[in-house]
Amino acid sequence: MDAQKYLNEIKGRFPGTADAAPERIKDGVPALLCPAPFLFEIVKYLKAEGFNYLMDLCATDYRDSLEVIYHFCALETNVKLTVKVRLDREKPELASITPLYPGADWQEREAFDLLGINFPGHPDLKNLLLPCGWEGHPLRKDYSRKPDQYD
């Protein structure tokens, strides 16, 4: 468990970070729950520590809050680490990590499009998959839609 070392280091450095319910995560990858304002700094730290590959970025709606999940990997040592952020459902805002990992560009746009999470600092945040002018965010659990002429 090499990644645990980084986890403890981060927990010491950034107050408010904690382990994210390890009993929920079945694959045994250490996960970190961090407060939204620190995210950019933590990711910056992780990148400097050798987590050079962003495997995946996605978001989930947990009815009371939104959760953004980052899966990082250090390709040389094959150490994996998950970072989770809980966001307010009404006004979800999270610093964009696209300046650090350009590969996060479309994944953040996808989260913006389908779950309505705002990423300040993103170079070009606009909808990606849905047509222009689509109302609502389909991946939210309470999404409902009026039938249109195509239904």
Add this chain to the structure above:
Amino acid sequence: MTENTLKDKDGFETMYLNMGPQHPSTHGVLRLGLVLDGEVIIKAEPDIGYLHRGMEKLAESRTYQANIAMSDRFDYVTSMNNNFVTALAVEKLLGVEIPKRAQYLRILMAELNRVVNHILFFGFFAMDLGATTALIFGFREREEALELFESVCGARLTYNYFRVGGVSRDLPAGFIEKAGNFVKMMRSRLKDYDDLVTGNVIFQDRSVGIGRISKEDVLAYSLSGPVMRASGIKYDIRKDDTYSVYREFDFEVPVRENGDCFDRYMMRMLELREALKIIEQVLIKLEPGEILAKVPKIIKPPAGEAYVRTESPKGELALYLVSDGTANPYRLHLRAPSFINLQILQKILTGVKVADVIAILGSIDITLGEVDR
């Protein structure tokens, strides 16, 4: 295609070229907005979502088994690999042990599908560069492979072969012989492919040195699969972060250094040979046994989440699955290799001649079903 002229900030006339969504060479319904200065691209902007079917939302209203059936339609060229990752994720949540024979059958099917995908890549890439014969040859071999799939699972494209805890059907009589013949035939056909396309000077002129992707870009843009390995990073999830029983098989991870279109093409041709090698080994190792573990009829994994990575022919195919203890997944997110590999287009198309767009797009090997989901 619509064309119009715009003036950029220095007063030079540029042209906006709208390529797609209906274009014979964009591999589906991809739209590219290209700003051109003469023949050179100043800015390229891929516009996706023309095949966005909302599959991640639909997954939340389907059972786990139905989700495996739906996963055939994520990337319809590599359905078996999609089945594989979905089944693995559910099994990780459930914590079931898979019988040995089922493991081998899964790998056999996944590798056969890798062969099919790379044959198709060969055909379409050569077609994009102007060689029609290659596509006709490619589809001839693909039909042979599809016949194998059809005899096992009863469909040509949407297999729905994997079950939670194993596979749905055992091999029919004579399959091993037929598959062995297919591997032998494929080996001899690969020589034809090399004579026909790889050694062709026109083909090389149009692909060598075109669309270089550096190592740094690969990491920054999280590229994966053959695109990554063509740029000199030796990382294959089957070897480095192994899953299922891949560690029992002996195969190489080919690497190329230049990262141009030709290297990405060669990567697939080399991987195809490795996949054939794995198929041969599986056919020898297969032993009679159970093909389905004991799982409840209605699958209700305990609450939790799992992230499973696999190596699909297109790259790193991963699934993030959240269960809340009911019969339907709470959230299913696919890390689609095509979706993430496609992002690099914005960067590498800048400064490229418009004739090379198709070559570069073809060499990345995307399926729009997976890009848009």
Add this chain to the structure above:
Amino acid sequence: MNAYILKILRGFWSLLVGMKVTLKYFFKKPVTVQYPYEKREIAPVWRGILNQLCDAKGVELCDGCQICGRICPVQCISMEVYKDPADNKRKTSSYIVDFGRCMFCGLCVEACPKKCLVHTTDYVLVSYERAGMVLGKDKLVKR
């Protein structure tokens, strides 16, 4: 200049090598199946149009348990069930499958407890209107 000519010659040679491959297949038997006249062999496990089986006397085996309809991911199977007063058994008065929507996944066949729902190797279903793809009992039940 020399390199230029050399390249042309090399290109010409590679062209000849490619032509040799095509020439090799020129004299072989064509792979094309002349479809309407000769048909390809379909695998017996082919997931085609659904059929309902009957027993030896021609009585339907289906007892209207509705499992196939519930398990169908696209809900293309619908049926009406009644209780036959003669032998006090459940039976279906109508059994409709919308093949316009069916995704041919085979989950219904696997779930059928009576094993009376089967896929046939029949794959041809074309029609001029949507309703032509909705098949009822008259087409589905195999006596």
Add this chain to the structure above:
Amino acid sequence: MGILLDEAPYILENFPGGGIVITSADWFINWSRANSLWPLTFGLACCAFEMISANMSKYDLDRFGVFPRPTPRQADLIFVAGTLTKKMAPRLKKLYDQMGEPKYVISMGSCSNTGGPFYDSYAVVKGVDKVIPVDVYVAGCPPRPENLIEGIKKLQEKIKKDTIKNNGRAKIFK
């Protein structure tokens, strides 16, 4: 050609023996139309691969005079092969409008027939016939290439029943 074909039936009807001319003209025109269906290469999703297979070596749609064209201006048949999404629907309509008359549509596979596996999706059009008129539906998910050939044969049957009397004025006043 257009005016000649549009007006000829009404003029010919007034002459003795004109009916024979019309029927033989019908036969000839329908024969040539039915055997040179040029489809637009319009692949959307999974079914596109079965459509390409049907065009390739094993099935070879060229035998039926079906030869894919990359632009709608040269095409008179469109295979809607795959899922039509709401983002794509206006584009399909535009492509269809660009095709010259007479034009035919084959809806291929469950997705384009009724929405199929995505029947309850927020982003999918529930059947191509909500956007453009469909002549032949081919069922399957995806249909085998043989099934697609059956669909083309069915379309040819439909074309062969057509008459030039349905052109021009009849079409306008219908």
